[in-house]
Amino acid sequence: SHSQSLAKIIGTNLPIKHADKFVAGAGAGVTAVTLTYPLDTIRARLAFQVTGEHRYNGIVHTAISIFQTEGGFRALYRGFVPTLMGMVPYAGFSFYCFEMLKFVCMKYAPGVTCDRLERNTGGLVLSVPAKLLCGGFAGAVAQSFSYPLDVTRRRMQLAMMNPETAKFGMGMFRTLAIIYKENGIMKGLYRGMSINYLRAIPMVAVSFSTYELMKQTLNLDTGMKV
Numbered sequence: 107s108h109s110q111s112l113a114k115i116i117g118t119n120l121p122i123k124h125a126d127k128f129v130a131g132a133g134a135g136v137t138a139v140t141l142t143y144p145l146d147t148i149r150a151r152l153a154f155q156v157t158g159e160h161r162y163n164g165i166v167h168t169a170i171s172i173f174q175t176e177g178g179f180r181a182l183y184r185g186f187v188p189t190l191m192g193m194v195p196y197a198g199f200s201f202y203c204f205e206m207l208k209f210v211c212m213k214y215a216p217g218v219t220c221d222r223l224e225r226n227t228g229g230l231v232l233s234v235p236a237k238l239l240c241g242g243f244a245g246a247v248a249q250s251f252s253y254p255l256d257v258t259r260r261r262m263q264l265a266m267m268n269p270e271t272a273k274f275g276m277g278m279f280r281t282l283a284i285i286y287k288e289n290g291i292m293k294g295l296y297r298g299m300s301i302n303y304l305r306a307i308p309m310v311a312v313s314f315s316t317y318e319l320m321k322q323t324l325n326l327d328t329g330m331k332v
Contacts, residue, residue: 127201127202127204127205128198128199128201128202129198130201131197131198131199131200131201131202132193132194132195132197132198132201134197135193135194135196135197135198136190136193136194136197139186139189139190139193140190143182143183143186143189144169144179144182144183145165146189146263147172147182147183147184147185147263148165148168148169148172148182150260150263150264151168151172151263151264151267152165152168154264154267161267169182176266181266184262184263184265184266184275185258185259185260185261185262185263185278186259187278188255188256188258188259188262188278188281188282189255189256189259191255191278192252192253192254192255192256192258192259193252195248195251195252196248196249196251196252197248198248199244199247199248199251199252200244200245200247200248200310200314201244202244203240203243203244203247203248204240204241204244204314205330207239207240207243207244208232208240208330209330209332211232211236211240212228212230212232212329212330212332213332216230218236219232219233219235219236220232220233220236221233223322223328223329225325225327226327226328226329227327227329227330227331228329228330228331228332229329230329230332231318231322231328231329232318232328234315234319237311237314237315237318237319238311238312238315239311240314241310241311241312241313241314241315242307242308242310242311244310244314245306245307245309245310245311246303246306246307248310249299249302249303249306249307253295253296253299253302254282254295254296256302257285257294257295257296257297257298258278258281258282258285258295261274261281261285262274262275262278262281282295
């Protein structure tokens with residue numbers, strides 16, 4: 107099968123079924139962002155306001171103002187396409203990388219990274235420090251792939267706040283092209299990446315660790331066959 111062939115290429119008995127984690131993570135991320143995106147747009151507008159020049163007064167006023175003056179629901183979802191395209195690699199790679207690293211830890215370094223837990227498949231469970239490390243690394247990888255689209259999303263969300271930035275409201279590809287033309291890759295598409303790592307890595311590390319610990323608390327299997 108395709109999975110068995112890929113396993114031979116990789117050179118391990120890695121359970122390729124965990125590629126399903128990529129699809130599951132991406133699907134969960136897409137669902138969440140679809141339902142909550144207008145709130146993210148509102149948050150961005152409120153955070154961007156300069157003291158003394160407030161255009162918006164609270165969440166409800168911001169939502170109504172954007173809806174009435176900028177084009178209805180379409181305005182509340184401005185920047186949604188790059189967000190959606192960024193969420194697939196972000197959520198997908200974070201789940202997939204975590205499962206891959208978990209497998210590597212359990213197979214090659216169980217004495218250092220794992221504790222015994224007989225009810226689990228394989229009889230092992232990641233230690234808390236290992237959970238944090240795997241989660242943090244997974245978050246870093248996912249952010250590296252999706253960050254340019256996150257920058258694009260933010261530019262599009264804030265496009266109508268200033269006449270000079272209105273050019274960023276003309277669509278995802280046009281916005282990407284403008285950012286690249288004006289600032290390049292590192293100073294444009296990856297601008298602020300180092301600060302974002304400081305936020306994202308611990309956030310994802312804690313998220314995955316909490317997820318795994320809650321599964322253990324509920325007596326759910328967190329192990330895998332290695």
